[in-house]
Amino acid sequence: MTNTIRTQVGILGAGPAGLLLAHLLGKAGIDSVVIDARSREDIEGTVKAGIVESPAAEVLAESGVSDRIYREGMKHDGVEFHFDGQAHRFDFQELVGKSVYLYPQHEVLKDLIAARIRDGVTPLFEHTATSVEDAESDKPRIVGTTAAGEPFEIVADVVVGADGSGSIARIPVVGSQQGGYYREYPFAWYGVLVEAPPSAPELIYSRSDEGFVLISTRDQHIQRMYFQCDPLTDPTTVSDAEIWDKLQAGVEGTTLKQGPIFRKDVLRFRSFVAHELRKGRVFLMGDAAHTVPPTGAKGMNLAFSDVLWLNQALRSFFATGSEELMVAYPENALKRIWKAQHFSYWMTTMLHITPDATDFDKLRGLGELALLTESLHAQRYLAESYTGWDYGVDDWR
Numbered sequence: 402m403t404n405t406i407r408t409q410v411g412i413l414g415a416g417p418a419g420l421l422l423a424h425l426l427g428k429a430g431i432d433s434v435v436i437d438a439r440s441r442e443d444i445e446g447t448v449k450a451g452i453v454e455s456p457a458a459e460v461l462a463e464s465g466v467s468d469r470i471y472r473e474g475m476k477h478d479g480v481e482f483h484f485d486g487q488a489h490r491f492d493f494q495e496l497v498g499k500s501v502y503l504y505p506q507h508e509v510l511k512d513l514i515a516a517r518i519r520d521g522v523t524p525l526f527e528h529t530a531t532s533v534e535d536a537e538s539d540k541p542r543i544v545g546t547t548a549a550g551e552p553f554e555i556v557a558d559v560v561v562g563a564d565g566s567g568s569i570a571r572i573p574v575v576g577s578q579q580g581g582y583y584r585e586y587p588f589a590w591y592g593v594l595v596e597a598p599p600s601a602p603e604l605i606y607s608r609s610d611e612g613f614v615l616i617s618t619r620d621q622h623i624q625r626m627y628f629q630c631d632p633l634t635d636p637t638t639v640s641d642a643e644i645w646d647k648l649q650a651g652v653e654g655t656t657l658k659q660g661p662i663f664r665k666d667v668l669r670f671r672s673f674v675a676h677e678l679r680k681g682r683v684f685l686m687g688d689a690a691h692t693v694p695p696t697g698a699k700g701m702n703l704a705f706s707d708v709l710w711l712n713q714a715l716r717s718f719f720a721t722g723s724e725e726l727m728v729a730y731p732e733n734a735l736k737r738i739w740k741a742q743h744f745s746y747w748m749t750t751m752l753h754i755t756p757d758a759t760d761f762d763k764l765r766g767l768g769e770l771a772l773l774t775e776s777l778h779a780q781r782y783l784a785e786s787y788t789g790w791d792y793g794v795d796d797w798r
């Protein structure tokens with residue numbers, strides 16, 4: 402027998418986007434059900450980027466999710482770029498009066514899940530959606546099975562696909578899981594988690610003939626570092642000694658503090674924007690709607706913009722019955738999506754050297770970086786984009 406759950410908003414995916422939307426809707430008295438195929442432990446244990454923009458931190462703290470980000474997150478007022486054997490610091494506070502917070506995504510997820518539980522609406526973990534039906538009716542449905550193999554269906558007024566880059570909600574919206582504007586890059590990042598103290602007070606983005614290196618951090622005891630690699634690299638085949646060589650080669654002048662490497666992964670680089678973000682009463686947001694390459698750490702920060710626009714549209718719909726803002730959601734969300742796509746692409750192409758780069762390409766790239774270090778206007782563009790543009794939607798409070 403199929404277990405049927407009735408709610409106003411059925412949300413696929415207990416990632417940052419789905420959980421934040423459920424939280425904001427809940428504050429307006431709108432009920433939702435969030436489901437995810439993964440267990441709570443899996444979700445809270447998955448390694449993702451660590452940078453939270455200042456507008457995103459504000460949403461988390463001021464909407465009542467948690468102010469832990471201000472108490473436990475590390476405020477970073479700038480970053481370093483290393484290239485051509487030199488280090489250059491960009492001071493965000495001086496340039497635009499803003500900062501970012503080093504607060505790993507799994508900590509954001511712990512806060513969001515705790516807030517749902519505190520509000521009495523625990524997400525349904527280990528519930529796998531197999532399809533979204535009746536998108537163009539006023540009762541769209543999520544159909545799936547639980548980990549125990551029991552069938553369920555969620556009948557809602559609105560269904561939201563926040564189910565990541567393998568989204569099944571894309572199928573009713575764009576006709577397939579792939580339908581979108583798309584770009585792949587001929588490199589990837591080899592990422593490690595290391596048990597060691599921080600090697601530098603701020604993040605270091607480095608570009609050299611050896612490839613890209615990023616020195617990031619998680620806290621005083623755990624560090625996150627990446628180096629450029631071939632996308633087909635099997636993470637298990639690279640030795641610790643090779644990893645330290647690659648990382649150290651990228652940051653001459655800074656001696657990396659080494660320690661046991663306890664996690665190795667390869668991150669693929671893709672830019673993607675779905676051809677459509679809405680079909681009838683089914684909406685896409687977060688990675689289901691778009692993915693960015695990791696350079697600049699825009700993924701979760703961009704997802705929050707979708708959430709704020711959709712929250713505004715759904716609050717208006719449930720209060721007045723008007724679909725106007727729901728219809729406007731794609732256009733509103735896409736403005737920031739394409740700006741963030743450009744910023745992520747710019748950071749990526751500026752800081753990496755492709756395997757087939759000519760001498761012209763390499764020298765042109767150094768010209769671009771020289772311009773950045775000499776032009777205050779260019780530095781402000783970097784700082785403004787990195788620390789996060791204002792979301793421009795205020796009615797989430």
Ligand code: DHB
Pocket residue numbers: 449450451452604615617618625695696697698
């Ligand atoms: C991290 C990841 C990024 O992609 C980035 O640009 C900065 C930091 C991180 O994982 O810490």
